[in-house]
Amino acid sequence: MKATTGIRARRLFDGHRWREGPALILIENGIIGDIDFSGARCPEGIEYIDLGESAVLPGLVDAHAHLTWAPQGDPQNLATDTDEILLGRARRHADQALRSGVTTIRDLGDRGYATVSLQQEYRHGAVGPQLLTSGPPLTRTGGHCWYLGGEADTSPALTAAVDEHARRGVDWIKIMATGGFRTQGTNPWSAQYTREQLTAVVDTAHGWGLPVTAHAHATAGIAAAVAAGVDGLEHCTFVGEDGAVLEPRIVESIVQQDIWCGITIARPRDGLPVQTLSILEKKWGNVRALMAAGARIAFSTDAGINSAKPHDTLPRDLVYLTSQGFSPLEVLTAATADAAASCGIGTRKGRIAPGYDADLLAVPGTCKYSLEPLLEITEIFRAGRAVTRLH
Template sequence: MTIAYRAATVITDVLADTAVHDAVVLIEADRIAWVGPADRAPISAHVETVDLGDRVLLPGLMDAHVHLAFDASGDPVESMLARDEPARLESMRRSARQLVESGVTFARDLGSPRGLSARIRDEIRDGTTPGPRLMVAGRPLTRPSGHCWFMGNEVDGPGRARDAVREELDAGADLIKVMVTGGRMTAGTDPLRFEIPETTLAAIVDEAHHHGVTVAAHALSTAGVRAAVTARVDTIEHGTFISPQGGDGFDTALVRELADAGIAVCPTLGVVGAHAHPIPLEIRGGWIAGLHAAGVPILAGTDSGIPRHPHVGGVVDGLKGLLAAGLSTRQALAAATEAGMRAAGLPMAGAVKPGYLADVIAVDEDPRSDVEALLEPPVVIAAGRIVKDTTGEAGA
């Protein structure tokens, strides 16, 4: 079935800042078939037309770092562990719906109990659960009693690490997550040091790449980022340059190495809750600005699910974090659309172009002027399916 969506403005490419006014987008199944001026649209008699009026149609957004198994409560770990598996799955379905209804049409779930995120991904693909396209990491690989051990796959050497990679892939993972440093949500771990030995980390990356999948590395310190870069992971999560003394450890030589290796960074920087981080927003923003200036690909992501990081509307807070770091609105939006999606491993997405995935949203104002226009989008179309329509038009 082909549907023609007409809108006052269609932003076709965020990074190039191209748009078509009084435009039509033709969607066939889960792909964009045509986009252009309404008076040239190849609309035949059997094509349904939906008029979105004065609204702006643009690519759906990416959140490159989410945890569907966490509910953003004061203690999401305790909440998750208190649920049995059916209750965990139901909570994850609710989180997936919240994400997609917030305009997130692609997300990477970077840590959940064994096999659960893959089940949610498959339900979304089948159309039985509303949600964004998902790439899932399954259980994060961590040292014994390391960060997120309570839902992780513990490794204690290169051989065990290779086995763990294969176990997660067998359970349906699309990529591998490794906890290079400790984390603030797991007692007894050290966020300032890398906790996976060099040989073990190298084995994880080698085994994952052998199977054709990428590695996302949790790294909360300069030492952790350096270890991840040395191992040639594919993305670095959080990527905070905290020194061994707990201060500013930004390393320009390391950043150049990051850029030369083409390793992307997902800063997970938001404005809400930034005061709770040990490093001030101004310093963290300066790190992101330095990464961006050096040519390091930046992925928009929020760490949604942890405390103060809700799945509802968190993507806009993440964009505000990038703006606070000095990125322009266009650059921040690009990190959440085509440029970010490509760096995260999803090609032919994040733009409104023929052949691209039919993941689009409609909003009342142009977000290139104010990203808050992205809050509560009235229309969300994911994989060519209408998953949200508060206008009464898109579902007509």
């Protein structure tokens, strides 16, 4: 393979571990080729970018975002926004995320398949992050996020909805297995579907080659989704009458079935209801216990759902996690290599290794002992091209 670009840095994080350099990453057609640690000169005649004392990391992967949502807006307005408004918002938010260092986004709930339209724009040459889509999440009539248009109540209706999503070209099926915190009239403490209904969704989706991830706060909903054989669980909060308490037998099944736990990062803050705050305070201990049990964890944002979650929030959220008992290495891995694997693209994204897409970040110094440098990203490369120079 003949390289067209060489990027030199002091050290790199390859998605799993740190490697001291000098490192020379050779890129051909947007894909990483060789990585040289010998200190050899960059081959003649190719573009050479010397990042000096910087560290290079894989681009961040946000495994759970909502690009069509306005963080400051009322989500119920989504029900009446035009396709043009939805697409324009998704385009802007994807760009905002990319410029914060997020080079891959899995959208887990749009309306009108706006993110599928945006994905088409990228396929036809527009510049943006790698995008994975789910279209409107499946939910009960009047259930969590009903205003996104994915209402289906029975197994036949759910099966037909999955078929429609597949025909529209989504990458994932997202289903609201429980109520949520953001929809009036729904309850995160209760399941929205039976195990049989969820099984109908999983079987139909898998028939199309599509994986399924389930929004699941309530323990009863998590149990039903796990029994149905979902591929991922979003939030994975384990809320019941006694607060957020892990159920060991369900955790065991999650581990045995290799189900990804997509942990959305929430920061406790003034103004949240007491009930929500008490759950958040238990959240990180529960995540630690899931990890100790062997569950696979990815960290993500849920960007867009409220004013505390703008679309460039991921770097700041990751810094916050290191104040909650997670090491910089754990956090970085869960937001790069593991986040990519949780989205089913672990062989192309989230690592710096030969054959991977050259989606890269440069930060000053090192992120080994503190993730603060993530707030001062100096370069972002998408498929080997500097984002700052793309427009």
